[in-house]
Amino acid sequence: MMKSFEIYKQQPELSFLREPTLSFGHGQTTADPRDGLMLYGPFDSRKIKGQVNIGVIGSSTQRRYMIEYLQKLHEPVLPSETARPFFPGLETAFGIHINLENIVEIEVSENEVNKFLSYEDGNQRVHNLTNLFADALARYVREEERPVTLWFVVIQDDIYKFGRPKSRLPKSDGNIKLGLKKKQVQGNQSLLFPEMEELRDAYDFEINFHNQLKAKLLSEKIVTQIIREGTIAYRQLEVDEKKIKQLAVFDSAKAWNISTTMYYKVGGLPWRLGDIREDVCYLGLVYKKLNDDPNNRSACCAAQMFIDSGDGMVFRGNIGNFFNPKTKEFHVSEKDAIDLITQSLEVFKEKLGKGKYPKEIFVHAKTYFDDKEWKGFADAVEGKSKIIGVRIQSSGAFKLYRQFSFCVPRGMMMTVGTHKAFLWTKGFVPRLQTQIGLEVPNPISVEITRGNADIKQVCKDVLALTKLNYNACIFADGQPVTLRFADSIGEVLTAGKNITTGILPFKHYL
Numbered sequence: 001m002m003k004s005f006e007i008y009k010q011q012p013e014l015s016f017l018r019e020p021t022l023s024f025g026h027g028q029t030t031a032d033p034r035d036g037l038m039l040y041g042p043f044d045s046r047k048i049k050g051q052v053n054i055g056v057i058g059s060s061t062q063r064r065y066m067i068e069y070l071q072k073l074h075e076p077v078l079p080s081e082t083a084r085p086f087f088p089g090l091e092t093a094f095g096i097h098i099n100l101e102n103i104v105e106i107e108v109s110e111n112e113v114n115k116f117l118s119y120e121d122g123n124q125r126v127h128n129l130t131n132l133f134a135d136a137l138a139r140y141v142r143e144e145e146r147p148v149t150l151w152f153v154v155i156q157d158d159i160y161k162f163g164r165p166k167s168r169l170p171k172s173d174g175n176i177k178l179g180l181k182k183k184q185v186q187g188n189q190s191l192l193f194p195e196m197e198e199l200r201d202a203y204d205f206e207i208n209f210h211n212q213l214k215a216k217l218l219s220e221k222i223v224t225q226i227i228r229e230g231t232i233a234y235r236q237l238e239v240d241e242k243k244i245k246q247l248a249v250f251d252s253a254k255a256w257n258i259s260t261t262m263y264y265k266v267g268g269l270p271w272r273l274g275d276i277r278e279d280v281c282y283l284g285l286v287y288k289k290l291n292d293d294p295n296n297r298s299a300c301c302a303a304q305m306f307i308d309s310g311d312g313m314v315f316r317g318n319i320g321n322f323f324n325p326k327t328k329e330f331h332v333s334e335k336d337a338i339d340l341i342t343q344s345l346e347v348f349k350e351k352l353g354k355g356k357y358p359k360e361i362f363v364h365a366k367t368y369f370d371d372k373e374w375k376g377f378a379d380a381v382e383g384k385s386k387i388i389g390v391r392i393q394s395s396g397a398f399k400l401y402r403q404f405s406f407c408v409p410r411g412m413m414m415t416v417g418t419h420k421a422f423l424w425t426k427g428f429v430p431r432l433q434t435q436i437g438l439e440v441p442n443p444i445s446v447e448i449t450r451g452n453a454d455i456k457q458v459c460k461d462v463l464a465l466t467k468l469n470y471n472a473c474i475f476a477d478g479q480p481v482t483l484r485f486a487d488s489i490g491e492v493l494t495a496g497k498n499i500t501t502g503i504l505p506f507k508h509y510l
Helices: 033-040 060-073 090-096 110-117 123-141 157-161 182-186 194-204 209-217 241-248 249-263 333-351 370-382 456-464 488-491
Strands: 012-017 056-057 106-107 148-157 224-228 280-289 298-307 312-321 360-365 386-394 412-417 421-423 444-449
Touching: 033 090, 033 249, 056 060, 056 123, 060 106, 060 148, 060 249, 090 249, 106 123, 110 123, 110 148, 110 157, 123 194, 123 209, 148 157, 182 194, 209 224, 209 488, 224 249, 280 333, 280 456, 280 488, 298 333, 298 488, 312 333, 333 360, 360 456, 370 386, 386 456, 412 456, 421 456, 444 456
Parallel strands: 056 106, 056 148, 148 224, 280 360, 360 386
Antiparallel strands: 012 412, 280 298, 298 312, 386 444, 412 421, 421 444
């Protein structure tokens, strides 16, 4: 059943947006990334091709798993779904190959890993585990001359399992009780021993192996892909034949995903948008609270910037009282808004816009913009660009059904005013002969809250931006890339207290 839309000035109007196309090698276009890569090759096929320099870091067993998997990536992987193309092999699909005899390897002691995995204190456990990898990678970059474009960080499944927030070790006599009490961490008094002072460092970081490692490597500009051993070596680790068969279903999809991410992180664009809107920039706002206290207003702000090609940059803003405990919303001050947009304009001009400012900047956020915040945005672009504020949220207000074998198709749009529409970014996809998502899809709410633009064009842009997730080779996401990774990027930027980073490409955070 559909709720009433009497609050809107016009009757709801249903329309259908054509699936956005993507551009691949030789300027060829198609809607499905896997089709495009298999038929035409990646968009940057002339720029990135041939041998790529990669490194593998981890314990000896995990490095062996990774190198064996990379070898298999050079061969075809058969599909489990007839509607999807099989993975034809790394060189066939992407035009790149790995010299398996020339892979840089860094050893991480398995004994050291197991020792730190036995630490009961989560902060101490994750801090020491990430240092094993981060210190070794930083040391290689500073001391060795042999270039490595991408590092595969291969970890035991237990690092993933016990390297997350709220993870708890099972009780064991072998567990190591090493850490500080809350009063010792928060107090200003000197501790009794220098070793105890060193223990304090661990409490400056979030208990999350992925985010903490990424954060520690930002200043070194080291690009990594973290891989769990169970992802690539489940046959060696899994004794249950039934479970192995279940996991094997995803072999082809996994090969596509890992290869796509690898190609992107070594410097190539697997695809770009086919329907180009030149000199347009999309900015996704990123916020992260710095304190678990619900009444604490301190938060970090940042921005993800994307252009039509799919190129993305991330830059950190300031830290301030941006969180409102009453509304649970984030808003930057007027000054911080000016700084954030000014920074994005200059980045676009210098690195992405060929010496020109964008004609239009679309700022995507999950909340409304307040007056002071928007005044800062508007002042920053005056005489340079046109700026439009767009609020995008998941919506459970209603569901749309139809008398057909499949659910509502992806691309349906219900316009409910000149500045608002509901857009189905999930739904039935003819090419896949199935739907994205397991349930009857909910739409997302797309609303122009500041500035003026055509709501249909805004929805077309949002739909296209759901196809720029280079962390996976899938038909489309349910959210535009401007907001898809906002939470995870915020978590990386705030995974430690004194994280230093400049303006970095998006790939450093994936």
